[in-house]
Amino acid sequence: MTTIPSSPSAADLSVERSPSPARLTPDQSVYVAGHRGLAGSAVWRALAGRGFDHLVGATSSEVDLRDREATMDFVSAKRPDVMVVAAARVGGILANDTYPAEFLSDNLRIQVNLMDAAREFGVSRLLFLGSSCIYPKFAEQPIKESSLLTGALEPTNDAYAIAKIAGIMQVQSIRKQYGLPYISAMPTNLYGPGDNFDATNSHVMPALIRRFHEAKQAGVDEVTIWGSGTPRREFLHVDDLASALVFLLENYDSPETINVGTGIDVTIRELAETIADVVGWSGRLRFDTSKPDGTPRKLLDVSRLRGMGWAPSVSLRDGVESTYRWFTGNLNTIRVEDGLVGLPTH
């Protein structure tokens, strides 16, 4: 188990803090694109908790961000001061592997439309959310931001990764050509309240929370885990993500993307055992190796962000426990595309 690296010296601190960050102030209007999602809803909660009461949001049925005209019209009408780009087509390993055409097309259109509109209609500060899948499949671990584009991508999510890399390039191009302080951040695997708990298209954490819960409810004594259980993943609670993103909006102004994570990873088997223990289920784990493992390891080097003075606060055990409490308290409203055991299909 890797321990979180100690914070570098004060000298390093001066290297990363921007000379004049465009500070966030509660009187500013902030458009959180994707404000109902796992990450977007956490950012919304974090800003609201800091007294931001000019928050702007729209559902995908109100404004389909793949539609350029609708996106331009919305941003032109709202004229936000700040934009957080947390809207995207998102899914786990099987969803990415099954629908690469939509993951590429939808995400390119959403981010291009949003960032073109931001530049055109005077958004003074923007943060684009990428993902740790942008890095090479066999990047040296922990993965530094400088390893971007130094090797082949993981095939199960290369379409999504290319879209995200294009988003980083769009931020850098707007900075270079228009001089706007737009930034991008690369989070590790996220989890927490508001996640997508669909059995097939979700990420591993919500998928297993639901699967162990349903196994406990149904009294079954075996649960299937996809893959071999040997891949390692790093998991950041989404409230820690939101805290990091607000910190970056206030303190970071560089073209280089920046990793956001905990610096600690576990095997999928260890994760499954933790979730089973939290849910209170005991039985046999069966590993279905017909399902893809994906990248063997995806541990981010978070020393730059740590060196700026930010640190996560939610441990994996505490995060799984609080997420499971949220899950059981919101069974009637959680996002699934099929029915939960004992509940009608939404």
Ligand SMILES: NC(=O)C1=CN([C@@H]2O[C@H](COP(=O)(O)OP(=O)(O)OC[C@H]3O[C@@H](n4cnc5c(N)ncnc54)[C@H](OP(=O)(O)O)[C@@H]3O)[C@@H](O)[C@H]2O)C=CC1
């Ligand atoms: N989940 C994870 O593990 C990780 C996520 N990220 C990144 O964080 C960001 C958010 O991901 P996450 O919160 O997990 O995703 P979610 O699926 O939870 O939320 C995505 C949001 O995007 C909105 N959206 C999707 N398509 C459209 C559209 N066509 N028009 C308008 N809005 C749309 C949805 O709106 P609505 O609800 O109204 O339909 C939803 O609010 C993404 O950029 C993702 O790449 C990065 C690393 C890890």
Ligand SMILES: C[C@H]1O[C@H](OP(=O)(O)OP(=O)(O)OC[C@H]2O[C@@H](n3cnc4c(=O)[nH]c(N)nc43)[C@H](O)[C@@H]2O)[C@@H](O)[C@@H](O)C1=O
């Ligand atoms: C954030 C990141 O998320 C995706 O990459 P990923 O980290 O591989 O995503 P994942 O959470 O779906 O899987 C993690 C591991 O877990 C194993 N696993 C076991 N059992 C289940 C299971 O039941 N569901 C899922 N989804 N995975 C399972 C699974 O086999 C794999 O080895 C990218 O597509 C992209 O979206 C991206 O950027």
